Amino acid sequence: MIDDEAEQLSRLLKATVSSVSPVGGGSICEARRAELGDGRTVFVKTRAGAPAGFFAAEAGGLHRLGTARNGVPVPKVLAHDDHHLVLEWVATGVPSVQAAERLGRSLAATHRHGADTFGSDSDGWIGSLELPGGPWPTWPELWAYGRIEPYLRAARKAGAVDRRTVADVERVITELPRLAGPAEPPALIHGDLWAGNVLWSVTGATYLIDPAVHGGHRETDLAMLALFGLPHLERVVAAYDEVWPLAPGWRERVALHQLHPVLVHAVLFGGSYGAQAGQLARAALRAA
Incomplete structure (x- = not known):
């Protein structure tokens, strides 16, 4: 072979x-x-x-x-x-504070590059699951109907979420324009930026891999970095905020931005991810 x-x-x-x-x-x-x-x-x-x-x-x-x-x-x-x-080939090294700060500054530059629209011109993938492209006229519509709703439907079909979770996530979908925070133009985002998709190289640079790139909300990438625990995350965020300050209330919206990737995990892996999706939906509703 x-x-x-x-x-x-x-x-x-x-x-x-x-x-x-x-x-x-x-x-x-x-x-x-x-x-x-x-x-x-x-x-x-x-x-x-x-x-x-x-x-x-x-x-x-x-x-x-x-x-x-x-x-x-x-x-x-x-x-x-x-x-x-x-x-x-990228030879990997050990995460450092200096590399984390560079990552925060350069991630702000990636996001600021921008995109023509929310979503993309063609469908793609996140993991092994198809990812609707769009495009979408606003970010709340992208997040509601291009990200949360399709994977809630798939998780429900797979038996990965209970009725309470379905009801709470459906309420998030309905109320997303109120939950979304200040409107921002489409950012160029990685789209699947959990800690495993950041390579810390031996040179001190960081690299991004395995993207689900689209025009989205910059808070999404930062929220996903927090989902599975990126090393030195607080230094990443601080450096990012120095270059491009985050909108007021961004911390309260982390749960909203984590809801889609957790639903993806519920579809792919089941387990406790369905219950976690319900918890995130309720946290997002409380925060608003």
């Missing part, structure tokens, strides 16, 4: 691939380290039965993030097809 993959990658890269070995990381895709005949090391993602356009969408998202002036770096896309995504 590995030998076959080396041959496939050699054809894709138009370069000799001398070895391919598995590396850790990822629950949706498999990760590989490939050594090329010219001495380079590259990172390869594969997914059995990946839907058409799956890796093209990820490559396009990385490209969009990479166009933001002074934004967070992303690994260079070297090649992709329906079965592979090949990226430059």
Whole structure:
């Protein structure tokens, strides 16, 4: 299997691939380290039965993030097809306060790059789930009907949420214009920015990977960084706020912005995520 993959990658890269070995990381895709005949090391993602356009969408998202002036770096896309995504290899290091502060400043620059609309011109994916593109005229409509409602419906079908949670999340959907806070223009956001999608490199730089890029609300990326505990998060947020101050009440809206990713987890993994979605919905309603 590995030998076959080396041959496939050699054809894709138009370069000799001398070895391919598995590396850790990822629950949706498999990760590989490939050594090329010219001495380079590259990172390869594969997914059995990946839907058409799956890796093209990820490559396009990385490209969009990479166009933001002074934004967070992303690994260079070297090649992709329906079965592979090949990226430059990023040697990982240890999170530091200095790197966290740089991340906060550069994330503000990425967001400030902006987007033409809320959502995107085409559908994409978050994990293995399809992600509606839009576009949407306002952020509350994007969040209500492009993010929360489809995954509440899927979680309900999967039996991952109880009736109380359904009712509370439906109330959030109805009241989203009131819950959303001050209106802001569409920001260029990563869209799936949990801590595992931040690479701390040995050079002291941070890189973003595995995006679900769209025009969204900048508070969404920051709320997701908090969801699973990014190291030095308080320094990230402080540095971000120095560059582009967050709107009043942003801390009270964290639960609202975390609701969609937790519903995604409820659909994918079940367990306690359904109950957590209910807790977040109630917190969002109380905060407003």
